[in-house]
Amino acid sequence: MSTKLADSADKSAPGGSQTLLRGLDVLDVIAKGPVDVARLAAALGLSKSTAYRLASTLVERRFLVFTPREGYSLGPKLMQLGYAARNQTALVRVAEPHLMQLSSVTEDTVHLAMLDQRKVLYLNIIPGQRRIVISSRIGERQPLTSTGLGKALILNRSEKEWEQFYIEEGSKHRSQQSFAAWLKRMKDYRRQGITLDLEENEANIRCVAAPVLNEGGDIIAAISVTGHAQNMTDDRMRSLSEDVLHTAQAISADLGYSGG
């Protein structure tokens, strides 16, 4: 289990470039919403002139845009790079045809997501034939323990880790189910290799999800089929489970996984 994790949350900058780090911090601050120079400086704990210079540099490169009345906001360069980042992921390219097929077979919305810092990060969304209001977007991040995708992404973790995740997101559980009940379901899911979301994250929305494995057998992503509760009867979900599981396994196989 010895993985070399650079887990230090050290702010004193060993091995890191301070100026670059501060510039990236600027992006994080502005991602929360537009701010002017003074507030930016305050949020970073820097002088106004330093904050200004960093922000100006980012504007020059179109990572930020400056609006006279409002302040700085995120710029188009980030959309461009976000798109490029997504396309560089081998997973996305490999999975796409499988997702298309799954979507056309089920006629429902199909998602691909990965784990990113204890959140579900959407990588791809194939809208279904039925016209659903899709509230999820590529690049968006959702909670782990109350979504089908999230539960699939942590399906092979220990019960200790499950508990940590669950506690962290305590506020996200609308149905106020106890951890014991949640744990019991997770164990069922683990046995079956698929997970469900029974309107836990969003009312009236249900989904079936399954993990995707890399050649080493690690869970690196998850896929799901999502639909309105009215279409998602128990029978249909059972049948969907098979489709989802098969597709997930097909993607895993394309990624080099050859386990049972």
Added chain:
Amino acid sequence: MSTKLADSADKSAPGGSQTLLRGLDVLDVIAKGPVDVARLAAALGLSKSTAYRLASTLVERRFLVFTPREGYSLGPKLMQLGYAARNQTALVRVAEPHLMQLSSVTEDTVHLAMLDQRKVLYLNIIPGQRRIVISSRIGERQPLTSTGLGKALILNRSEKEWEQFYIEEGSKHRSQQSFAAWLKRMKDYRRQGITLDLEENEANIRCVAAPVLNEGGDIIAAISVTGHAQNMTDDRMRSLSEDVLHTAQAISADLGYSGG
């Protein structure tokens, strides 16, 4: 005379933070494809150790990911910020309901795009009811002079500018039409307030587009309806033109434009 002061011919001098700029340059290099430290250093004209430190800092913040065999590639943080950047744009939020409606009326794919560095940058895509293979993605960038959206985005420019754009993208014109013919059409489009793409950018794909104006009357975006050539008869395109124009005007109005 201070001898070491910024010589004006130097590109790195004014207003910018060098280290941050170099860090951002790293992202640009890696956006073209994964590279290892040595190649990165070469591409930037920096020493290996400097390139390494910049890249490591970016990895620490998840702007990059490092893969032992391949080198550095763009990280999930960029997807996250790309998503946030898109959502911060007032235009996207204002336009969305209008686009949804246009899509459901026309049953075809609807696009929203803005001008970004002489390219068409896609901001939103509403897939139509008809199942088209959508090759366009949010964050992607396409040429200006051969797409409906692109032509709409430069509809109010001078003929001199048009010529510049056209020459710049000379290689993009598949149908080898002369500039004179293109110019003539642009003038027609300007008169009508809408633009067309008659399979100029992609075979078998046609679209109708119109510009979106801000309160000052500047073109800040464009919308379009796209479909297979077989569905896009001259009659239908005439009728679509009206829908597209109305929607574009409605969005412009929501943005504060109140001109004729």
Added chain:
DNA sequence: ATTTCGATTTCACAATATAGAACGATTTCG
């Protein structure tokens, strides 16, 4: 016209980034 607020610029100082060389761990090749 006056005030106020925020965005820029200036400047002397010292903190920080820099390159190059050395190291260590792989992988490639003979």
Added chain:
DNA sequence: CGAAATCGTTCTATATTGTGAAATCGAAAT
């Protein structure tokens, strides 16, 4: 199987670069 090459990583002295405080500029607001 051993030698050489390759690639990532660490170290350190040097000066380039970033830094904050205060001054300046510009544009709204009063």
